Amino acid sequence: MAWRILRDSAEAEDVTQEAFLRVFRAVSRYRPIAPFRTYLLQIVTRLCLDVRAKKRPDYLDELPEIAQEFSTPEEALERRERALPVRRAIARLSPRHRAAIALRHEENLSYEEIARVLHVSPKAVDSLLQRARQSLRKLLPGVTEA
Numbered sequence: 001m002a003w004r005i006l007r008d009s010a011e012a013e014d015v016t017q018e019a020f021l022r023v024f025r026a027v028s029r030y031r032p033i034a035p036f037r038t039y040l041l042q043i044v045t046r047l048c049l050d051v052r053a054k055k056r057p058d059y060l061d062e063l064p065e066i067a068q069e070f071s072t073p074e075e076a077l078e079r080r081e082r083a084l085p086v087r088r089a090i091a092r093l094s095p096r097h098r099a100a101i102a103l104r105h106e107e108n109l110s111y112e113e114i115a116r117v118l119h120v121s122p123k124a125v126d127s128l129l130q131r132a133r134q135s136l137r138k139l140l141p142g143v144t145e146a
Contacts, residue, residue: 001041004102005048007091015051019043034116041107042117045099052095089139097132104129
């Protein structure tokens with residue numbers, strides 16, 4: 001999740017370590033009103049947004065490949081070529097929109113869970129996702145939603 005928002009491996013590692021330290025330090029105060037996964041994602045997302053707010057956004061970050069299994073090298077190359085424009089477009093979104101997209105489409109969280117992570121209402125999550133998708137449509141002309 002940290003890498004999806006920050007697009008920088010070193011920063012993502014730092015945020016992940018900080019998130020686990022915060023969880024460890026606060027374990028005695030943790031009250032399971034939400035699943036632990038949501039609690040952890042909330043901490044990671046907040047830390048990532050804080051990091052992004054402190055630094056100038058760089059929309060041309062390197063886009064390292066995430067290892068995946070394919071039956072042939074040709075399939076891997078084809079999938080990479082198809083996904084690259086989408087990944088570049090997502091990287092150009094604001095950190096908050098990137099977080100909403102990642103939480104919904106990569107982490108498969110519900111609107112209510114995303115709302116808890118981002119400290120907004122479920123209606124605000126819907127609005128964030130709509131704006132992010134609108135931006136993606138503008139950045140990816142000719143690509144239709146599946």
